[in-house]
Amino acid sequence: MEDASQPDGPTRAGFCAIIGAPNAGKSTLVNELTGSKVSIVSHKVQTTRARIRAIVMEGNAQIVLVDTPGIFTPRRALDRAMVANAWGGAGDADAVVLLVDGRPGLTPEAKEIIAHLAQTRTRPILAINKIDLMPRERLLDVAAEFNGTCPFERTFMVSALTGSGTQDLLTYLARKMPEGPWLYPADQVADVQLRFMAAEMTREVIYARLHEELPYASTVETESWEEQKNGSVKIGQVIYVQRDSQKAIVLGKGGQTIKLLGQKAREEMERQFGRKVHLFLFVKVRENWADDKERLRNMGLDV
Secondary structure, eight states, X not given: OOOXXXXXXXXEEEEEEEEOSTTSSHHHHHHHHHTSOOSOOOSSSSOOOSOEEEEEEETTEEEEEEEOOOOOOOOSHHHHHHHHHXXXXXXXXXXXXXXXXXXXOSOHHXXXXXXXXXXXXXXXXXXXXOGGGSOHHHXXXXXXXXXTTSOOSOEXXXXXXXXXXXXXXXXXXXXXXXXXXXXXXXXXXXXXXXHHHHHHHHHHHHXXXXXXXXXXXXXXXXXXXXXXXXXXXXXXXXXEESSHHHHHHHHOGGGXXXXXXXXXXXXXXXXXXXXXXXXXXXXXXXXXXXXXXXXXXXXXXXX
8 A cells, every 4th residue: 555645746636435244344444544553353143333443554545444333134123223334434435345155155144235336426446355255257157146236336356364355445535535625634544432442352352262252242341541651551441241150251260260361452452552561451241231221332333
């Protein structure tokens, strides 16, 4: 990606929504395009809960990527808010990319998403992901299958994991952004608050370590962020669970599990923030937090 700190000529700026089923690779694609880890990446589906914006500079264009929650059938208030945010991101964007896992082809789930996209004012762009895991002769068949259901503006073959094809997609998106002043300073990688990013890093560690025992029963909030005189930062976070039995899982015998979680999360924060981090984790039980509308609003979700 090019350095756009000194633009020469007219600038462009706009929003691009990335829509797709859970685990299509949306967060991985956002991270690949920005070159920075701004969105939680997990082998678990439905891990992106808020509409996370990341900024990509490409030539004179500034592309604000909207990484939406995966589209799925909502059940709880949390689920409904996530899906509403996904479609809201598509409706407000200058460009919409439908990212699909090419391996299973045109699934009923993909057909449903395409039907919803047909109701938006923006003609979608198709990005077939995970081509590194597909036989080459299968790619054209999958592309034809999808394009037979919707008049996509363009089709791209990409691997968000390896980066293959992503530069072509980025170059195309840059040309689609409307002319106008940049929306953010060129060196601002993302407008996600540092507190939110820190909470996402801890939540990712929890999923990685406790995904069997604690599938979707936890959330993390950064309650305090204190800048220290020596350049380090003191962070206090609360891990919310729904039952006492889940609290015991997070704590572990003699507090060993939460100690390990804190160590891994702190190491990731220090790597991402480039500074010393003092992390303090606490666990609290809050029943039905996933249906608490005020808490969902605090997470950045529209309810």
